[in-house]
Amino acid sequence: AQSVTQLDSQVPVFEEAPVELRCNYSSSVSVYLFWYVQYPNQGLQLLLKYLSGSTLVKGINGFEAEFNKSQTSFHLRKPSVHISDTAEYFCAVNTNDYKLSFGAGTTVTVRA
C-alpha cells in the first residue's frame, strides 16, 4: 500500500517570491504522481502529472515538479508566486490501480 506525506501543512509566502511544497511517498512499486490545486469552495484541478519519462514535469500556471525515485519525492515549485496562487495543494500517488492516495494538503497563503 502506498502513503503520501506532505511535509508542510501551511506555507506563507510573499508575492513574487519562490515557493516549494514538499511531498514524499512510500510505495514498493512504480508510481504515477500528481499535484492538484483546490481554490476556496471549488473542486480539485490537476496542476501536473508524472506518468513516465522526464523527471522534471511542467504544469499549468508556471508550476513544475521533480520526481526523485531514490528519495521517493515529488516536490512542487514555482519561481514567482502571485496572490491568485493562494490555495490548498494536494500531492497524490497512484500505483496503476483504482486507488489514488492523497496527502493531507498544504495551504499556501500569498501576501502582498
Place this chain on the structure above:
Amino acid sequence: NAGVTQTPKFRVLKTGQSMTLLCAQDMNHEYMYWYRQDPGMGLRLIHYSVGEGTTAKGEVPDGYNVSRLKKQNFLLGLESAAPSQTSVYFCASSDREGQPQHFGDGTRLSIL
C-alpha cells in the same frame, strides 16, 4: 465543458435522515469515485466503480451505499445520516487506471 457535475451543492440534514448525492460525467469515463474531504485529512475514498453496474468499497465505506446503473451517473446514498458524516463530498472520474481523475465542485453536507 460540463465535465463532472455534482448535485446538490449544499445540504443540511437532521440525524437519521436519508439522502442521495448525484454525480454525472459527460466524458465517457469508465471509472468513477466518491471521496470525502475533512480538514487535515486530505481526501479519503468512500466507494468507487470500474464500470456500469459495478461498485466496490474504498477506505471509508461504512454508512454509505452507491449505485452505478448508467455509465455516466454515480450515486452516493446515506441511509441514516450521522453527525460524523458532516463533510465535503467530491465525485471524480477517470478513463482508466493510473490516469488523472477529474473532480466535481463538491457537495457540502452538514448533519445536525
